[in-house]
Amino acid sequence: MTKTTQTGSDVIVIGAGLAGLTAAVHAVQTGATVRLIAQGWGQQIVTPGWISVCDRAKDDVIAELRGYAALHPAHPYALAGDEGMIDCLERFRAITKAIGVPYGACVKAGHNLRLTTLLGAIQTPLLAPASMVSGDLTGVTGEILLVSFTGWRDFYPALAASNLAKQGITARAVLVDAPGAPQAWDLWPVELARRFDDPALRQRVIDQLRPHVQNAAKIGFPAVVGLEQHVEALADCTQQLERPCFEIATLPPSVPGTRLSNRLRRWLLRQRARVQIGHPVVHGIVENRRCVGVDVGALGHTNPFYADQFILATGGLYNGGIQSDESGRLWEPIFDLPVKGPGGTGREKWYHANLLVHRGHAVHRHTGLRVNTRMQPLDADGAPVLDNVYAAGHLLTGFNPLTDGCAEGIALATALKAVQVALALEAQKSY
Amino acid sequence: MTDNAQHLIDLTAFTADHCLKCNICTAACPVASITPLFPGPKTVGPQAQRMRLPGAPSPDHSIDYCSGCGICTLVCPHGVRVMEINTQAKAQMTATHGISLRNWFLSRNERWGRLGTPFAPLINFGLRLWLARWFAEKAVKISARAPLPRWAGYTFRGWWKKQVRQHPRPAPASDAQRVVYFHGCSTNTYEPHIGKLAVAVLEHLGLYVEIPPQTCCGLPAQSNGDFKAARRYARKNIAFLVDYARRGIPIVGTSASCMTAIKGDYQHVLGLDDPDAQLVAEHTYDFMEFLAKLHREGKLPTDFHPIERELPYHAPCQLKAHGMGRPALDVLDLIPGLRCWEIDADCCGIAGTYGFKAEKRAIAETVGKPIAEQVEAASAEVVVCDTETCRWQITSLTNATTIHPVELVAQAYGLTVDRYTPPVTARQM
Numbered sequence: 001m002t003k004t005t006q007t008g009s010d011v012i013v014i015g016a017g018l019a020g021l022t023a024a025v026h027a028v029q030t031g032a033t034v035r036l037i038a039q040g041w042g043q044q045i046v047t048p049g050w051i052s053v054c055d056r057a058k059d060d061v062i063a064e065l066r067g068y069a070a071l072h073p074a075h076p077y078a079l080a081g082d083e084g085m086i087d088c089l090e091r092f093r094a095i096t097k098a099i100g101v102p103y104g105a106c107v108k109a110g111h112n113l114r115l116t117t118l119l120g121a122i123q124t125p126l127l128a129p130a131s132m133v134s135g136d137l138t139g140v141t142g143e144i145l146l147v148s149f150t151g152w153r154d155f156y157p158a159l160a161a162s163n164l165a166k167q168g169i170t171a172r173a174v175l176v177d178a179p180g181a182p183q184a185w186d187l188w189p190v191e192l193a194r195r196f197d198d199p200a201l202r203q204r205v206i207d208q209l210r211p212h213v214q215n216a217a218k219i220g221f222p223a224v225v226g227l228e229q230h231v232e233a234l235a236d237c238t239q240q241l242e243r244p245c246f247e248i249a250t251l252p253p254s255v256p257g258t259r260l261s262n263r264l265r266r267w268l269l270r271q272r273a274r275v276q277i278g279h280p281v282v283h284g285i286v287e288n289r290r291c292v293g294v295d296v297g298a299l300g301h302t303n304p305f306y307a308d309q310f311i312l313a314t315g316g317l318y319n320g321g322i323q324s325d326e327s328g329r330l331w332e333p334i335f336d337l338p339v340k341g342p343g344g345t346g347r348e349k350w351y352h353a354n355l356l357v358h359r360g361h362a363v364h365r366h367t368g369l370r371v372n373t374r375m376q377p378l379d380a381d382g383a384p385v386l387d388n389v390y391a392a393g394h395l396l397t398g399f400n401p402l403t404d405g406c407a408e409g410i411a412l413a414t415a416l417k418a419v420q421v422a423l424a425l426e427a428q429k430s431y
Numbered sequence: 432m433t434d435n436a437q438h439l440i441d442l443t444a445f446t447a448d449h450c451l452k453c454n455i456c457t458a459a460c461p462v463a464s465i466t467p468l469f470p471g472p473k474t475v476g477p478q479a480q481r482m483r484l485p486g487a488p489s490p491d492h493s494i495d496y497c498s499g500c501g502i503c504t505l506v507c508p509h510g511v512r513v514m515e516i517n518t519q520a521k522a523q524m525t526a527t528h529g530i531s532l533r534n535w536f537l538s539r540n541e542r543w544g545r546l547g548t549p550f551a552p553l554i555n556f557g558l559r560l561w562l563a564r565w566f567a568e569k570a571v572k573i574s575a576r577a578p579l580p581r582w583a584g585y586t587f588r589g590w591w592k593k594q595v596r597q598h599p600r601p602a603p604a605s606d607a608q609r610v611v612y613f614h615g616c617s618t619n620t621y622e623p624h625i626g627k628l629a630v631a632v633l634e635h636l637g638l639y640v641e642i643p644p645q646t647c648c649g650l651p652a653q654s655n656g657d658f659k660a661a662r663r664y665a666r667k668n669i670a671f672l673v674d675y676a677r678r679g680i681p682i683v684g685t686s687a688s689c690m691t692a693i694k695g696d697y698q699h700v701l702g703l704d705d706p707d708a709q710l711v712a713e714h715t716y717d718f719m720e721f722l723a724k725l726h727r728e729g730k731l732p733t734d735f736h737p738i739e740r741e742l743p744y745h746a747p748c749q750l751k752a753h754g755m756g757r758p759a760l761d762v763l764d765l766i767p768g769l770r771c772w773e774i775d776a777d778c779c780g781i782a783g784t785y786g787f788k789a790e791k792r793a794i795a796e797t798v799g800k801p802i803a804e805q806v807e808a809a810s811a812e813v814v815v816c817d818t819e820t821c822r823w824q825i826t827s828l829t830n831a832t833t834i835h836p837v838e839l840v841a842q843a844y845g846l847t848v849d850r851y852t853p854p855v856t857a858r859q860m
Binding site for chain 1: 457470509693714727756770787
């Protein structure tokens with residue numbers, strides 16, 4: 001239970017993305033007092049909300065990942081250890097179930113899901129919100145009905161249907177009036193989701209859909225079916241339309257990501273953890289290779305917060321955890337930890353003749369913090385820089401979040417490992 | 432980068448250039464998702480900002496529906512001051528079209544509090560009459576359902592003057608023992624007990640309390656777009672306080688929203704970016720922040736009487752803007768037996784004067800619903816909250832008694848003041 005002492009809390013987690021939030025959850029579950037500090041919400045609000053672990057795996061995902069980690073010892077998966085991978089996924093499923101945003105997996109155990117996007121492309125995460133899992137295309141034979149709202153700019157289901165057809169999946173498009181809004185053009189997913197919370201508004205959508213269901217095997221909605229009452233909202237659609245209804249990830253803001261963030265925050269607050277979103281940690285207070293506290297940039301004056309252990313989960317180059325300037329310099333703004341980059345002088349290695357280069361641009365693959373198996377950031381000689389600061393998530397080097405299809409898996413695995421080491425839960429193990 | 436260029440980037444309007452249009456603010460905005468009248472902070476903020484010329488009319492009138500709660504600024508991972516940009520645009524709109532009588536009236540609460548004090552019983556009676564409220568809604572568009580305060584019938588400043596006269600205090604040996612108390616308008620005329628308790632706690636800590644002249648923090652005028660009036664209030668307060676700041680004397684206040692204005696808005700919203708404003712901001716603390724700071728420095732006595740209660744706490748949106756965490760919870764955790772937990776809610780809906788407006792009352796009530804639900808689910812009879820209008824709003828949404836955290840601190844120290852019955856009592860040892 002969190003309480004202040006002269007020295008502060010047991011753990012300060014910096015960052016409110018998937019790594020930061022789950023690190024805070026793990027730490028609270030072990031009984032630690034936790035303070036989470038972040039400049040803003042993390043990227044789960046602009047991403048689909050599913051968990052990519054190893055998107056390219058054709059069959060057993062964990063086996064593929066083990067093989068990959070064995071060949072790439074500097075990859076974050078290899079550093080975090082593969083036994084932690086299964087553990088972190090199970091823990092994630094348990095906490096999301098407990099807070100009412102359950103996540104599910106493919107019926108073929110250990111396999112990736114096959115989920116359509118709004119364009120009709122197929123994405124293959126390992127876990128997804130249960131509302132998306134019911135749209136898994138694995139082994140689907142019947143016709144899929146894709147639903148959008150007349151005039152809404154974010155989803156053209158006919159386009160998705162024609163793209164799915166090219167991949168051998170039969171799909172049909174239908175447009176209905178958006179719930180409670182004559183003008184759907186400018187509606188945000190979150191706004192639509194709130195309307196789906198309202199049973200009366202939801203009913204109008206269901207009633208319009210009934211004549212279009214026909215032979216459809218499944219019905220796909222954009223992921224706006226409820227915000228607070230989303231489990232009830234989707235169950236209502238499924239029950240009344242007598243077909244499995246599912247959600248398809250939308251453009252930002254992501255309703256599934258918002259649901260997850262909101263519920264995790266509520267859970268953390270109810271456990272009496274502190275959740276401070278809005279002001280950046282500007283500086284680490286370091287004494288003899290130990291971090292004793294962090295200064296938060298605030299109105300009027302900075303505010304210090306003290307703790308015994310620190311989990312740094314501030315994100316990578318795109319998320320503010322690593323900064324750059326026009327000279328090509330890369331730096332970590334809180335502790336000035338050594339940042340590995342693509343090399344070269346200036347930014348010449350950041351670019352490529354092709355926009356979509358296979359395996360991604362070097363700046364994405366290489367930029368980040370090097371850590372050891374204890375998730376401690378390392379200096380040029382491979383020694384830990386600070387004794388009680390652990391890094392997790394996008395901040396790490398050795399993988400390409402844009403092309404490897406493992407961003408969320410790395411966030412979960414490294415966050416769990418960081419907390420276990422920070423709270424000495426693995427004391428018996430050797431490193 | 433030169434200092435000059437950095438300064439330019441730090442200016443509120445230029446933070447719009449950091450916007451990636453990711454819509455995290457849109458997802459978090461408590462107003463946009465419940466009314467089509469407000470298209471969301473990104474749309475009217477950093478997006479519309481590209482169409483705005485300094486001094487030219489603002490292109491988007493829907494900005495009037497922004498409550499100014501500032502959640503958008505807090506959730507932005509890129510440092511865009513969305514709320515501040517919106518408030519400045521609102522001011523541009525007010526400068527172009529003028530201020531409505533109702534908004535002018537709400538912006539000058541300081542005056543009505545003061546002028547109404549001698550007639551407190553009459554006003555308190557009148558404002559509880561259904562017909563009077565109906566008339567106020569029809570004539571001036573102040574919602575008949577909005578939670579109005581009660582005039583105390585005496586002012587905190589009047590009480591303090593008498594106090595000082597009757598009990599002269601020896602001047603302290605050094606400025607290190609001095610503290611300035613900023614009471615704000617509400618404490619002065621509606622809730623003087625909060626000021627009396629704050630003074631009691633500060634004196635209990637061995638500090639010599641000074642209460643210099645002060646006026647409205649300017650936030651009500653600012654959020655109604657009346658920057659001229661807001662700057663007038665701000666400059667007065669800076670002039671009243673800057674000498675204390677120069678001497679390193681902390682300025683503490685029990686209204687977290689007034690303190691937001693003094694610490695941040697004077698510079699980031701009103702653009703008073705002079706050394707005096709900065710100096711005052713640097714030395715200004717929310718009351719609970721000040722206690723938390725004393726505790727960190729080992730200067731806060733913790734010989735508290737136990738309070739065996741589990742109480743929900745609401746962190747007002749304007750308190751969240753400070754970037755000081757939740758000092759009330761940190762300090763209240765030191766009281767044996769007391770277990771406070773934070774309600775998960777961005778804003779109670781009232782957002783200063785927003786929830787008093789007839790056309791916005793329903794929005795304000797919907798925004799505040801999560802608080803009511805969580806308080807009800809916990810069967811809580813008392814809610815702790817640091818800002819007055821939020822307390823009134825929470826009382827109107829829940830029927831719970833709402834208290835300022837200083838009430839618990841004073842109880843736990845065994846301190847009482849006249850004309851006040853503590854809603855939560857400590858076990859005497």
